[in-house]
Amino acid sequence: MKKVLKFFWKGLVPEGFNYPYTRVISNAFYGKKATLRQNALFVIGFLPVIRNFFLKPSVSERIIEDPFVLSQVQKLPKGSKVLDFGCFSSMVPLQLASIGYRVTGIDLYNYPYTHPNFIFHNQDILDNKLKSKSYDCIYAISSLEHVGRGWYEKERKNATDVAVVEQFYRLLKPGGTLLVTLPFGKLIQTPYMKVYDLNTFKKLFKDFKVRLIEYYLKRSEVIWSYAGINSPKLPELKKSEIFNYVICTRLTKTDH
Structure with a gap:
């Protein structure tokens, strides 16, 4: 049995x-x-x-990214409206919905669970009809680096991370919070993902004020460690690696 x-x-x-x-x-x-x-x-x-x-x-880096987002969102009042970009394989929207946040998820792939505090939109964020300036917080956990790479068959060919971040800006309320986690290192673009350096990071979020950056280093297949708030000296990559640092950052929307 x-x-x-x-x-x-x-x-x-x-x-x-x-x-x-x-x-x-x-x-x-x-x-x-x-x-x-x-x-x-x-x-x-x-x-x-x-x-x-x-x-x-x-x-994986999710071991530090998920707790970062959960801790940062919980600084907002319960009932705040939160948008999860690229949620289909994540438990975070359910966790936030379960503790009183009003969560919306958007993804090209269907999300398998429902919750009274969770609304899911199975669509391209670049085609969304969501109301402008309607979210207190938007977060993207290891999702922006895959935009426009052509790895996911449902993705449009001309999608860019810049266009997605422009949607974040449109959807956030004035002074709203943006939480993003990204692979960090030397600028590399593969068919699967993009690794960001400090310059590409700054250009991508030029319309936002950086409030916090935390760096985390992958020391082995099973060990990640906090590496501070300053841009680190990059170690040599192993043969199979394209990055071994992750950025976890909190930004706020600024007025143009």
Whole structure:
């Protein structure tokens, strides 16, 4: 009976949900850079019998990004209107809705859960009909870096992170809060994501006032550490890495 219950329990939690703890193949590339051998290992490694031979634990940046956003939003009064950009694999909108915030999510991919304090829009933010100056806070957890890269098949080809941030500005109330987490390092653009340096970060958020920047360093596959509030000296990247720092930032909308 226990095995039967465990089998059906799997259907209650969407597999796509982005929990911080995962398993990865050491030093492997995925997507267009992956070799046939690496992709074969990726598939074989998910067979429970041999999983531990091929995969090792990995803790993603979500382990520090989610708590950052949760702590910053909770500085706002309960009942504040909050918009989550790119929410489809995140538990954060449900967590905020459950403690009294009025949360709206927007994503190209459908969100599997509902909540009385949560409204979901399955659409492109660049086509949204949401009312201008209607949100107290907008947050984007590791989502802006994927805009316009062509990795997600539902995304329009001409989408840009600049256009998305312009929508953030339109939708925020005067003085509203914007929370963003991004990969940080040397400016790199891949088919999957963009890594931001300090100059591209400043240009992207030129219409906002930076109130807080926190840097976090990935020290190993399972260890992240706080690295301060000043732009760090970048360490050498491992062969399979394109970044090992993450920015967590709080900004406010300024008047033009």
